Amino acid sequence: MNYDADVAIVGAGLGGISASISAVKEGLNPIVIERGEYSGAKNVSGGRMYIHALKSLIPDVEERAPLERPITRETYKVFCNKGRELSFTFKEKSKTSFSVLRAKFDRWYASAAEEIGVTISYGTYLMGLQEEEDGITLNTSLGDIRVKYVIDAGGVTAPVARLLGRNLKPEHLMLGVKEVISYVQDLPEDEGEATTVIGLTRGLKGGGFVYTNKDTTSIGVTLKVDSLQSGSIKASEVVENYRAGLGLRGDVLEYSAHLIPYYGWGNLPPLYYNRVLAVGDAAGLLISDGFVIRGMDLAIGSGVIAGIAVKKVIDGSPLSIYEEMLKRSFVLSDMRKAWKAFQALSNPNFYGEYEDALCEALSREFLVNGKQRPTLIEALLKSFYDNGLNFSEAVKEIWKIV
Amino acid sequence: MENSVIPLLKRLSLNKYEVSQESHISINTNICKTCVEKPCIRVCPAGTYEAMPDGTVTAHYERCLECGAALVACPFGAISFKWPDKGITYRYG
Ligand SMILES: Cc1cc2nc3c(=O)[nH]c(=O)nc-3n(C[C@H](O)[C@H](O)[C@H](O)COP(=O)(O)OP(=O)(O)OC[C@H]3O[C@@H](n4cnc5c(N)ncnc54)[C@H](O)[C@@H]3O)c2cc1C
Numbered sequence: 001m002n003y004d005a006d007v008a009i010v011g012a013g014l015g016g017i018s019a020s021i022s023a024v025k026e027g028l029n030p031i032v033i034e035r036g037e038y039s040g041a042k043n044v045s046g047g048r049m050y051i052h053a054l055k056s057l058i059p060d061v062e063e064r065a066p067l068e069r070p071i072t073r074e075t076y077k078v079f080c081n082k083g084r085e086l087s088f089t090f091k092e093k094s095k096t097s098f099s100v101l102r103a104k105f106d107r108w109y110a111s112a113a114e115e116i117g118v119t120i121s122y123g124t125y126l127m128g129l130q131e132e133e134d135g136i137t138l139n140t141s142l143g144d145i146r147v148k149y150v151i152d153a154g155g156v157t158a159p160v161a162r163l164l165g166r167n168l169k170p171e172h173l174m175l176g177v178k179e180v181i182s183y184v185q186d187l188p189e190d191e192g193e194a195t196t197v198i199g200l201t202r203g204l205k206g207g208g209f210v211y212t213n214k215d216t217t218s219i220g221v222t223l224k225v226d227s228l229q230s231g232s233i234k235a236s237e238v239v240e241n242y243r244a245g246l247g248l249r250g251d252v253l254e255y256s257a258h259l260i261p262y263y264g265w266g267n268l269p270p271l272y273y274n275r276v277l278a279v280g281d282a283a284g285l286l287i288s289d290g291f292v293i294r295g296m297d298l299a300i301g302s303g304v305i306a307g308i309a310v311k312k313v314i315d316g317s318p319l320s321i322y323e324e325m326l327k328r329s330f331v332l333s334d335m336r337k338a339w340k341a342f343q344a345l346s347n348p349n350f351y352g353e354y355e356d357a358l359c360e361a362l363s364r365e366f367l368v369n370g371k372q373r374p375t376l377i378e379a380l381l382k383s384f385y386d387n388g389l390n391f392s393e394a395v396k397e398i399w400k401i402v
Numbered sequence: 403m404e405n406s407v408i409p410l411l412k413r414l415s416l417n418k419y420e421v422s423q424e425s426h427i428s429i430n431t432n433i434c435k436t437c438v439e440k441p442c443i444r445v446c447p448a449g450t451y452e453a454m455p456d457g458t459v460t461a462h463y464e465r466c467l468e469c470g471a472a473l474v475a476c477p478f479g480a481i482s483f484k485w486p487d488k489g490i491t492y493r494y495g
């Protein structure tokens with residue numbers, strides 16, 4: 001039987017581009033199809049990228065890539081009831097993570113792949129597929145492609161898996177709603193801030209983020225889809241209330257949204273099946289503690305491994321080698337480490353009640369009202385008790401996360 | 403300098419769209435007539451789904467941000483969604 005290529009990669013986002021680069025380095029000649037007019041045209045992240053995985057593929061990425069700012073400040077902001085606010089900042093001049101804007105970044109990353117000989121067919125989407133004994137035929141908007149193996153790099157909506165019968169479920173998804181605003185934080189050029197915001201999306205499971213870019217700021221919320229379904233507010237309103245709550249000045253430049261996988265290590269969909277290897281969001285490879293989200297480095301890491309694995313499979317290894325390689329890498333080991341925190345966050349107390357109890361205690365501690373000032377631990381115990389929460393349970397739950 | 407809430411349609415108008423002639427979303431509105439809560443309206447960040455006085459829901463497909471939520475927004479399977487031919491092109495992303 002004839003093949004158009006050994007492997008087709010569906011989606012030229014972070015996972016797909018990484019897989020294509022590593023496949024070419026392995027001597028393969030992959031076909032990549034991308035729905036957007038260019039890579040990144042349809043992609044949305046917060047976005048703070050940990051660049052370790054990318055550096056292993058492109059060592060001089062810091063000099064070449066359109067990264068926005070290195071994240072040198074990590075801020076947590078907790079908005080409690082009664083206008084109370086708790087925030088703290090950790091500063092460290094490191095260059096392990098950068099803010100990015102995907103329309104710019106992915107376009108550059110795709111061009112880096114094209115430079116080493118990867119062919120990407122843009123404006124091309126996957127519509128159907130047929131499995132055959134010795135291959136698989138993809139029906140794309142530009143015609144059929146027959147290949148030995150497929151890498152599903154189509155992101156959270158997993159186009160290949162869905163055509164093969166997988167249904168997406170609201171409980172495994174978050175919705176990210178984002179705005180890029182013209183506000184520029186007053187920081188030196190080589191510094192940037194990542195802020196995690198808790199308590200401005202009340203009544204919904206989720207949180208918010210603020211990232212400083214070179215000359216814009218990215219803000220947004222990430223919300224469990226099932227909590228939006230059963231809630232009483234529209235996603236489009238949550239993000240605006242959030243922006244108003246933050247009080248940042250500046251015009252809105254772009255309004256965007258994207259689903260986010262929320263499976264966790266214990267609920268991952270299959271990483272490989274039939275003639276398919278799944279990478280990045282399509283494989284549910286994303287770490288979320290409910291507030292902070294890490295999917296970009298996992299997409300790059302799993303993509304790189306898929307490119308190497310597919311070569312081994314063509315040379316005779318079983319497909320399961322892909323999962324074994326992922327297990328030995330940071331991708332699945334970090335997913336596994338994050339599993340406990342992930343489970344702890346299904347506790348609804350995390351979304352509102354613990355924050356309020358914490359602020360209540362701090363308020364008791366700081367307000368001098370003539371009465372004797374309690375110790376912090378006394379204040380915490382009393383405040384949790386008054387709010388009907390169990391302090392030692394809370395400490396246990398929080399301990400799982402940190 | 404805007405610190406107050408900006409209406410959704412104004413926010414959507416900031417985006418670059420190439421709208422197809424044909425809708426990429428279809429709705430089985432018979433199901434909607436029996437649906438009281440209409441969760442699709444809360445989930446969709448683009449305000450694509452609008453309730454009509456007769457209990458059905460109409461899809462303003464040209465507003466679609468292609469986030470993918472339409473694939474799970476309706477618990478009763480009334481929404482059929484495929485990717486549009488052209489659609490949105492983000493400049494920041
Ligand atoms: C609001 C928000 C904030 C986030 N913040 C962060 C963050 O701060 N840090 C972090 O690490 N991660 C973050 N993430 C997660 C991160 O964006 C993803 O994990 C990452 O983009 C996954 O990469 P991917 O290559 O798997 O998928 P994608 O980047 O989504 O790429 C999939 C590609 O496939 C294409 N495609 C889809 N369907 C088809 C089809 N049928 N045919 C052809 N092509 C198709 C798409 O156009 C796209 O280019 C965030 C996500 C969101 C939504």
Ligand code: SF4
Binds near residue numbers: 435
């Ligand atoms: S599309 Fe689904 S959720 Fe929306 S009104 Fe119709 S039945 Fe209800």
